[in-house]
Amino acid sequence: MRVVAEIPHPECKITIFSWNNRYLIKLELGLLEQTFKINQFDIASEQELYSILDDKFIQAAIQRFGEMHQCLREALEK
Secondary structure: OEEEEEEOOOOOEEEEEEEOOEEEEEEEEOOEEEEEEEEHHHOOOOHHHHHHOOHHHHHHHHHHHHHHHHHHHHHHOO
16 A cells, blocks of 8 residues: 555545555544545546545545544443
8 A cells, every 4th residue: 555645634634545446535533534445547647636635525524523423422322
């Protein structure tokens, strides 16, 4: 697995990997992570990955982190 880029962001860690003919976009916040896999043949270049990571995409992921945290907290409190 090769690290393509680490993208600075104030709220979460964003890393792009290249592995097995796929790009993996990994977002991390605390103990939670989200990974999105994109077939390398579905995009023209690695630069296109940056356009996917716009504010709307990142804010949706951050909101999802909140939902994930809530779900885990509820499961642990059973």
